[in-house]
Amino acid sequence: MVRLPNHHSLDIKAFSRIFDSTQNSYKHLLFGFLLKELPKLPLTRLLLNADEIAKGMLHIAEFPVMRCRLSLGKRDQTSALLIGGENNAISDTDLLDWVPFRLIRPFFADALKNKPDQVINRIIKELTDQSFDSHSPALYRIHMRDGCVAGIELHPNWQTYLVEHYDIVDAWRRWHWAEYLQRRNPAALNVIRKLEPPTRQTHELNKIKAVWSTIAEQGHAALVCTFTAEALQPGKIVVDHFLPWSYVGHNQKWNLCPTTQPTNSRKSDKLPSEVYFRNLLNTQLLTLQWVRETKSDKDWRAFVEDYEVSLQLRDDELLDHSKLQNALRSAIQPHYQLAKNMGFEADWTH
Numbered sequence: 001m002v003r004l005p006n007h008h009s010l011d012i013k014a015f016s017r018i019f020d021s022t023q024n025s026y027k028h029l030l031f032g033f034l035l036k037e038l039p040k041l042p043l044t045r046l047l048l049n050a051d052e053i054a055k056g057m058l059h060i061a062e063f064p065v066m067r068c069r070l071s072l073g074k075r076d077q078t079s080a081l082l083i084g085g086e087n088n089a090i091s092d093t094d095l096l097d098w099v100p101f102r103l104i105r106p107f108f109a110d111a112l113k114n115k116p117d118q119v120i121n122r123i124i125k126e127l128t129d130q131s132f133d134s135h136s137p138a139l140y141r142i143h144m145r146d147g148c149v150a151g152i153e154l155h156p157n158w159q160t161y162l163v164e165h166y167d168i169v170d171a172w173r174r175w176h177w178a179e180y181l182q183r184r185n186p187a188a189l190n191v192i193r194k195l196e197p198p199t200r201q202t203h204e205l206n207k208i209k210a211v212w213s214t215i216a217e218q219g220h221a222a223l224v225c226t227f228t229a230e231a232l233q234p235g236k237i238v239v240d241h242f243l244p245w246s247y248v249g250h251n252q253k254w255n256l257c258p259t260t261q262p263t264n265s266r267k268s269d270k271l272p273s274e275v276y277f278r279n280l281l282n283t284q285l286l287t288l289q290w291v292r293e294t295k296s297d298k299d300w301r302a303f304v305e306d307y308e309v310s311l312q313l314r315d316d317e318l319l320d321h322s323k324l325q326n327a328l329r330s331a332i333q334p335h336y337q338l339a340k341n342m343g344f345e346a347d348w349t350h
Contacts (some may be wrong), residue, residue: 002172017106026099029057107138190249204251226257270348
């Protein structure tokens with residue numbers, strides 16, 4: 001658990017409790033948006049209006065929900081709003097009538113003790129206004145128009161604190177967001193890597209791509225696209241995840257396969273048909289044999305580490321066609337069904 005830096009006047013203890021008693025995603029989405037916006041905002045412009053808050057909250061949820069098929073909970077409206085597209089907006093629901101108040105409730109815990117629900121928002125509004133010019137202000141104050149939330153005005157002292165400690169606070173926020181998503185998606189893999197889109201190609205993908213490019217340059221006719229069976233040219237190889245990355249959340253080599261850009265785009269996040277398993281197996285075996293024959297013992301051991309851990313095979317067993325086939329099938333089949341249950345499209349063919 002990440003610990004937040006102390007401050008001589010800001011109430012860090014109250015701030016650390018903003019995700020307490022969280023029943024839906026809204027607090028995570030609101031604070032996630034506010035934190036992402038802070039570095040972009042000059043001190044002269046700290047007021048965010050309801051429309052940009054609503055759009056920002058949906059943006060935070062879009063990747064884990066739409067791409068990775070993670071559930072936000074049965075009572076959460078966000079997924080329906082995302083699926084509905086531009087015809088829906090968070091500001092058209094009662095969401096913004098509650099979450100701006102509930103997020104900062106810990107700053108006023110003593111004053112709100114034993115108060116009925118119907119007066120909580122009014123009291124929080126009054127207290128945020130009063131605290132804004134005090135020595136220890138709340139995170140923001142809430143602007144209202146015609147009885148509705150019109151915007152949120154961040155306090156400059158909190159902006160300074162959050163920007164100064166941005167990496168620590170963002171790690172703290174991400175931990176809470178991932179923990180929330182994991183509780184609602186107990187079968188989901190690597191949730192911490194599904195909070196937002198990956199920013200760049202990883203070392204693992206570049207490494208396996210270099211291996212396949214070298215194999216192709218050497219004229220191995222057996223190296224073909226996993227899905228079209230066409231011969232692959234060294235400069236046109238694209239690395240694909242057999243089970244989509246948006247489900248597995250990792251780049252382990254046993255789940256990687258070579259293809260071309262057009263085929264990769266068509267497959268996208270779909271689950272491939274069983275008919276492609278044999279091609280995956282043959283490519284994996286060819287790759288392992290080539291690495292064993294051309295690399296040092298040290299490089300071989302480093303290359304096969306994730307195979308040994310995930311497939312539960314010794315390095316010598318990885319070169320046994322039957323054992324590799326059984327281990328790959330055992331690794332893929334249960335996840336195929338789980339991914340299908342989560343909503344990933346199954347049985348894709350090119």
